[in-house]
Amino acid sequence: MIAVEQLTKRHGALTILDQLSLTVQRGEVAAIIGPSGGGKSTFLRCINGLERIQGGRVTVGDLQLVPETDPRRDAALLQAVRKTVGFVFQQFNLFPHLDVLANLVEAPVQVNGEDRGSAEARGMQLLERVGMAHKARAYPKDLSGGQQQRVAIARTLTMRPDCILFDEPTSALDPVMAGEVLKVITDLARGHQTMIVVTHSMSFAREVSDHVHVFAGGKDVEHGPPAQIFGDPQHEITRAFLKDAGRD
């Protein structure tokens, strides 16, 4: 489904990501954990073309992003990738000038040319699914962080993405709100939604993922099934990180 091979990202002389590879098959959940500043978010942003890459390639279905991919010249390619791969941001990024339902309807109508009425009906179903139907006519500023993130997930689902990238979806939330968001994501995973999740919640990663990658300093220091990573970590960095994470 998604194959990242030897991905390298540099800012000038500084290497942010160093030859990272990761593959998710249809229906699989990959989790990426690791210390802050390890390049986890940048990695996700490279997959849907929000960042240019300097080495390797990203394959999404039969689409490919390479270092030569130009945001202007290859706008159609990037658009096709982003229609296939959804993205959920740490800061939600709901559109503040639109109410909740309008946030959900915008892309299906503008991008796919869907009829507004049916887009709204489907939007309501998705809101129902994330428990936000009662706020369909509220504006984002009147919602709590957890509510905003649930709406953002529903918004991503409106485009029926093959895969969803979650970029630390609960880091900006308190534990109660994080819980309600993680529940929504867990439900999606149980429904066999393909996804790559960058998270600081070890229990969540352990529970939902099929395989776990540990990124540190722009490198993939260790990866494997959750039982192996959490039960018998091989690498020193993984052990130190899990020890720190356990204290939280």
Added chain:
Amino acid sequence: MHALLLARWIALAIALGLCSVAHARDTLADAKVRGALIWGADQEGGAPFIYPSEQDQETLVGFEVEMAEALSKHLGVPITFQQSQWDALPSMLEADKVDIVLNGYEWMPDRVAAMETSIPYYVYALQLMVLQDGPITGWAQLRAPKADGEKWRFGVLSGSAAEEYLADFPDSVDIIPYDGGTDAMREVETGKLDATLQDTPIANFYAKDFPKLRLADAPVAEGFYVVYARKGDRALIDGINAGIAAMYRDGTLERIYRRYAMWDAQQAKLADIIDAGKYYNFAPALADALPAPTDAAPAADDGAMLAETSDKSAGAKIAEYGALLAASAGMTVALSALSFPLAVALGMLVALGRLYGPGWLRLPLTGYVEFLRGTPLMLQLYFIFYFLPEVGIAIPAFPTAIIGLAINYSAYESEIYRAGLQAIPPGQLEAALSLGMSRPQAIRRIVVPQAFRIVIPPMVNDFIAMFKDTSVCSVVTLVELTKRFSVLSRNNVSDLVTLMVLTGLLYLAMSYPMSLLARRIERTLGHEGTP
């Protein structure tokens, strides 16, 4: 050559089909076909030349109005008046906006070189005006600075012969130029100026309005008022010369001048000129032959315009001024209401181009903004109105003002929008792109609507500023509120305060509703979600 062609095409594009091409030179024949000879003058320059009548401020009177009427009979073509800034009249002529300049324009060598020149229709001199009980008694003491070493402060009409005359006193006189003659007189009365130097017709006409001033010493630097036409318009000038001569001989000129207290012994020299038959290029020889000016008191006639006094009540006057000013406020509103939407659209395009457009476009757009912000609006209007006709693009005054204001303001608007667009967090664009929107879609549907909410207050601010900036459009002959105020206040000196209050109230009446509307929009949008 290529540059000129390019300039022509750019100008053509700007003109958007509003242009008419300049015509060949036999203006008199053309005017007869058209049915009108266009006469340029400035009513703000005021009495006794051309000014709003005391009885009916909408009617123009003055000795030049009466002369123009008489002259039109001799030329066999109606003469229509075109308002213009006095010192811009030669530019108006050059740009084909008027056909003749007849407005107290003195005979001057550089003007004679640039334009066709008629024989004189009036012999004027320069009159020193000072405070009744002031220290100045005559020219002798003006050769040296004041006792304290300061220079004498002289107010003069900008671009007039008086200004040129005073340039010969560089060590003892400071020249302060004014747009109208009466401004300088008022400043002498209030003590801000030491003296003013005025053409004799103005000094004599306004003496009654400025009782604290007196005419000091004999008039000096005698000169001639002449009619100017475009270079090459000999047939027109010959016709005007014949007309002036006939009007002099049959007593028409004397009758007109007496009505305005302008007939004096100097005018006898008109006979010398006319009888000597020196019609064209007369002056160098003649000026030398002329005797020194004599102190000739003006003789007022019985039916003189000078005797005209207003018997209107204060209420009737306010109503009349109010109606006139309100009508001109309509021009102010029309200019702003038409230019601002254009400025907004243009400014938005420029801002989007600079932020999201291709790399090669950014430098020219930055240049556009910096150039338009860095040069005065007045200069830009001058360029469109007076220069473009030189390359064959003649745009009428009203569209010129609309285009000029729109382009000038688009530079300011684009900077506001750029700031507004940049204030939207990058996450908004990224979220829209991540949903599969194209960049243009994301900008149009997500970024621009949010930026719009941010830029409303500065936009309204600019719109209100534009209401007031439209006053600059008087340089392209439009009479809007401020110009109307200037014309009225310079010709109705005693009603200055009334006029100021009325004009100020009208500007407020235009801008305050805009502020209220803006607050309403902000409130409405505030209910939705700005973060």
